[in-house]
Amino acid sequence: MTVPAVANGSGHTASSSTASSSQNDAGHHAAAFQGFSTKAIHIGSEPNPATGAVIPPISLSSTFAQDGIGNHKGYEYSRSGNPNRDSFERAVAALENGTRGLAFSSGSAVTATILNSMPAGSHVVSVNDVYGGTYRYFTKVATASQGITTSFVQMDGAKDEVKERVNQAIRKETSLVWIETPTNPTLRVIDVPLIVSLVRSHPLASPDVKIVVDNTFMSPWFQNPLDLGADLVMHSVTKYLNGHSDVVMGIAALNDDEWADRLAFLQNSIGAVPSPFDSWLALRGLKTLSLRMKAHGESALAIAQYLDSHPAIETVIYPGLPSHPGHEVARRQVTKRARSAHTASTESGAFPYGGMVSFRLKVDPSDDAPADKVLSSLRIFTLAESLGGVESLIELPSKMTHGSVALEDRIRLGIGHNLIRVSVGLEETSDLIEDLRQALAAAGL
Incomplete structure (x- = not known):
C-alpha cells in the first residue's frame, strides 16, 4: 500500500506513521478498529492488495524502483522507510493512542535518538531508579558527546515530597523529563499526571520541555502514557511488544508532528533502524x-x-x-x-x-x-x-x-x-x- 512520505532533509524520504487512515486499500475503515485487540490484529496488517495475503509479506529489498525522479510509491531506500517497519510503527502508534510511531534497532537506540534531538548543553531530569542502560547513556554518553547533564530524582512517595524534589531539579535549561513507571528493578510507581503538572507549571520550565515515559514494563495493554499527559512513550520492543525473545528492537510513539519529524530525520540520519524481518516478527507478536x-x-x-x-x-x-x-x-x-x-x-x-x-x-x-x-x-x-x-x-x-x-x-x-x-x-x-x-x-x- 502507498503511504505518505515525509521529507527528512537527507535526500531520502521516510514513511509517515499514522495511527489511522480514512480507508485502507482493502476497504476496511479504520474507524471500525476500536478495541485493543482489533487494532493490534488489523492495523498494519491490511490484506495485501496484490495477492490478498492477510499477513504482510516481508519486504527485504534495500531499495525501491521509481517511475521517474522523485516519483515513487512511498518508499525509496529501506533505511529511510520500509513497508514492514511502517506497518509496525502504525500499529504501535494506534495502541498507544498516538499519531506517529518510529521504530529503531533497539530500545537503547530510541533513548539515544531522543537525546540527540535535544540541544547541546541541555539538562535532563530523570527518575532515579532508571534502567541501567538508560543511566549509562545519560551519564557516560550524552554528557560527553552533547554536554548534557542529568539530575536523577526520586519521583515516587508522598505527593508534597515529590513536588519539592521535582521543583528543585528543574532548571531553565531543562529540555527533557524522563520517567519510567514502574521503574526497573524496584517497581516504584510514578504519578505521571502529577509530574506533568509540575513541569508545565514550573516558572523556570520552557514550554518546549519534553516529557518521555518508558512504558516497557507495562505495554500499551496496561498503560497509555500519552493519555496521562506525556509527550512521547517509548518501548524496548524486545520485551512485551514482541514477546517471544527473538527480536531486539525499540519504538517511540507520539502526537507531536514537529518533534516526530525531527526524530524521523535522526532515525534516517543515524540509521539505527530495525530489519524488515524483525519488524515483521514484532508485528506478529503484537497480535497476541x-x-x-x-x-x-x-x-x-x-x-x-x-x-x-x-x-x-x-x-x-x-x-x-x-x-x-x-x-x-x-x-x-x-x-x-x-x-x-x-x-x-x-x-x-x-x-x-x-x-x-x-x-x-x-x-x-x-x-x-x-x-x-x-x-x-x-x-x-x-x-x-x-x-x-x-x-x-x-x-x-x-x-x-x-x-x-x-x-x-x-x-x-x-x-x-x-x-x-x-x-x-x-x-x-x-x-x-x-x-x-x-x-x-x-x-x-
Whole structure:
C-alpha cells in the first residue's frame, strides 16, 4: 500500500506513521478498529492488495524502483522507510493512542535518538531508579558527546515530597523529563499526571520541555502514557511488544508532528533502524499482546501473593499488591480494559499490574551467596537478562542488568545482592510457584 512520505532533509524520504487512515486499500475503515485487540490484529496488517495475503509479506529489498525522479510509491531506500517497519510503527502508534510511531534497532537506540534531538548543553531530569542502560547513556554518553547533564530524582512517595524534589531539579535549561513507571528493578510507581503538572507549571520550565515515559514494563495493554499527559512513550520492543525473545528492537510513539519529524530525520540520519524481518516478527507478536499481558499479569499476581506469604522473603515488590506504596497510583493509572479483564476477585483489592515481580530475600544485602544458591537451584525459570518473553526469566539486578549503575546509587536505591527480579512467563502458574518453593528450600531459606 502507498503511504505518505515525509521529507527528512537527507535526500531520502521516510514513511509517515499514522495511527489511522480514512480507508485502507482493502476497504476496511479504520474507524471500525476500536478495541485493543482489533487494532493490534488489523492495523498494519491490511490484506495485501496484490495477492490478498492477510499477513504482510516481508519486504527485504534495500531499495525501491521509481517511475521517474522523485516519483515513487512511498518508499525509496529501506533505511529511510520500509513497508514492514511502517506497518509496525502504525500499529504501535494506534495502541498507544498516538499519531506517529518510529521504530529503531533497539530500545537503547530510541533513548539515544531522543537525546540527540535535544540541544547541546541541555539538562535532563530523570527518575532515579532508571534502567541501567538508560543511566549509562545519560551519564557516560550524552554528557560527553552533547554536554548534557542529568539530575536523577526520586519521583515516587508522598505527593508534597515529590513536588519539592521535582521543583528543585528543574532548571531553565531543562529540555527533557524522563520517567519510567514502574521503574526497573524496584517497581516504584510514578504519578505521571502529577509530574506533568509540575513541569508545565514550573516558572523556570520552557514550554518546549519534553516529557518521555518508558512504558516497557507495562505495554500499551496496561498503560497509555500519552493519555496521562506525556509527550512521547517509548518501548524496548524486545520485551512485551514482541514477546517471544527473538527480536531486539525499540519504538517511540507520539502526537507531536514537529518533534516526530525531527526524530524521523535522526532515525534516517543515524540509521539505527530495525530489519524488515524483525519488524515483521514484532508485528506478529503484537497480535497476541492482549492475551499475553492478561496471562502475564494474572500469573505475576499469584506469584507475588505466594512470595508475600513465604517466611524467607523480606519484601515483595508488586504494585498490584495493596502493600505496595504506589498501589493507589497504579490502580489509577492502569487502563480500564486491564482492570476489567481481571477474572479473580480478591477481598484484599489486589489486581494484576504487569508481569514483573521483584523481591528481597531476608538475608544480608551485601552477601550474594544466598541469591546465587536460589538462582542456581531453579529448574523452570531461566537465569537471564531481559524480560517480557513467553518463558519466565529471573536475574540478580545488582550484578546483571544494573551492574553499570554506580555502587552508591545501587545502595541508595535498595538494589542489594538480596534483590531478585522476575519476569513471569506463560508457563503454568502452579509449576512456577513450585519451582520457586523448591529453589528457596534448596538454598536453606
